[in-house]
Amino acid sequence: MSLPVDVVVMAAGKGTRMKSQRPKVLHCLGGRALAQHVIDCAAGLSARSVVVITGHGAEQVEAGLQAPAGTALRFVRQEPQLGTGHAVQQAVPVLADDGVVLVLNGDVPLIEPATLQKLLQASAGQHLALLSVDTGEDATGYGRIVRTSDATRSVQAIVEHKDANDAQRRITEWYSGVMAAPAALLKGLLGRLTNDNSQGEYYLTDVVKHAVAEGREVRAITTADAVQVAGVNSPQQLAELERAHQRRLADGFMAQGVRLADPARFDVRGQLVCGQDVEIDVNCVFEGRVELGDGVRIGAHCVIANARIEAGAVIHPFTHVDGEAAGVRVGPGALVGPFARLRPGADLGAEVHIGNFVEVKNSTLAAGAKANHLAYLGDATVGERVNYGAGSITANYDGANKHRTVIGADVHVGSNCVLVAPVTIGAGGTVGAGSTITKSTEPGALAVARGRQTSIAGWQRPQKQKKA
Ligand code: UD1
Ligand code: CA
Secondary structure, X not given: OOOOEEEEEXXXXXXXXXXXXXXXXXXXXXXXXXXXXXXHHHHHOOOOEEEEEEEOEHHHHHHHOOOOOOOEEEEEEXXXXXXXXXXXXXXXHHOOOOOEEEEEEOOOOOOOHHHHHHHHHHHOOOOEEEEEEOOOOOOOOXXXXXXXXXXOOOEEEEEOHHHOOHHHHOOOOEEEEEEEEEHHHHHHHHOOOOOOOOOOOOOHHHHHHHHHHOOOOEEEEEEOOHHHHOOOOOHHHXXXXXXXXXXXXXXXXXXXXXXXXXXXXXXXXXXXXXXXXOEEOOOEEEEEEEEXXXXXXXXXXXXXXXXXXXXXXXXXXXOEEEOOOOOEEEOOOOEEOOOOEEOOOOEEOOOOEEEEOOEEEOOEEOOOOEEEEOOEEEOEEEOOOOEEOOOOEEEOEOOOOEOOEEEOOOOEEOOOOEEEOOEEEOOOOEEOOOOEEOOOEOOOOEEOOOOOOOOOOOOOOOOOOOOO
């Protein structure tokens, strides 16, 4: 029987090097706050609770983070911030004694549940266990793992860089900031921390030497995956980690068969779900929840958010789709763009064509309808096979309220028409080019509403007056 897991996320630090008004842990990676990645990872472990330690920008941080499904989220304030050990001490009153505590850094976003699971196994409900990193490279800035020189190589202490001697600074194995220990053991060790070190802080890392002094075995598992344990301290590190994260996502999609023109120019800032034979050209950004059906092709430079693009549809370059809460659906075989804009509630049926500089909002287009050039469809219900001319718009807003336009099946709307809602164009009807339609029309009728053309033969244009 494994113990229930309670996660402590340290997020009270200032993040000075970000040089930002926004607290560091709220900066986004892959469209999600750094600390939210960490919290969501805890949910991946089926943790019983997550306790986030806040301090700098506490109100903003607390408002900016959400509990993952099935896990209780609590915030504990640390005022003032006297170090990582002091941070975890603040959580002691809310941590149950019967669990195992997993301590994570709010600024180390890409740690994976599988790695944490291994750490919990090493802790085995009895031991203090550390996640260490050894890539064989210089570990300047990090706490070094000091081991005995005998064959057991057992862990003796973590020595912070600023407190380390030259020999210790040559050690390449460093502490990731992640540890696990039974709550009762951790609480006892936290009670022993002092701040007699070069920074005058209560170091969480000192729990190691206290455990060793009590004759306890401290276990360490080591990873060489620098991305999982990389911390974010500066905009440069944030950008580097963003690319590393996107590259991992891109590799995952390509492994499923998605064809990316260039995995280095691909960004997912939400949840993307792809069918078979999906092709995505360069510089596309996906936000919120996006589903791409079988055979969908996305042209270069598209931004697509909160949308379902169904099988065989093609989104041409430079198209912007954002369904926000209402969503957008692009039906099977539809063609959209280039330079199209689909807004919330755009629902395109099978084989619909939306061309360049066409905007669609809160409108349903039935199968085969086409609006190919420079047009606006807002709050409209458009029937099958309708042809909606260049430059035509639905005037859906009277300055106070929005009204619907209904266009029956097989209607032909000429170029440069204004359909003043509420209005209905009867099925099979035609609207002459340049008409401003304010009254509903009968099925099959031709409606023309514009000034009649007048022609004056031999018309002389005014001449410029000659100067005297
Ligand atoms: C810490 C470790 C170091 C390790 C490194 C890995 C300590 C003493 N050192 O150093 O061994 O190699 O992480 O990245 O733990 N925080 C608080 N309250 C505080 C201080 C910090 O909540 O009073 C939070 C910060 O917001 C941050 C985390 O704790 O999320 C780590 O703090 P930071 O100051 O970045 O520790 P490091 O010096 O990087
Ligand atoms: Ca740090």
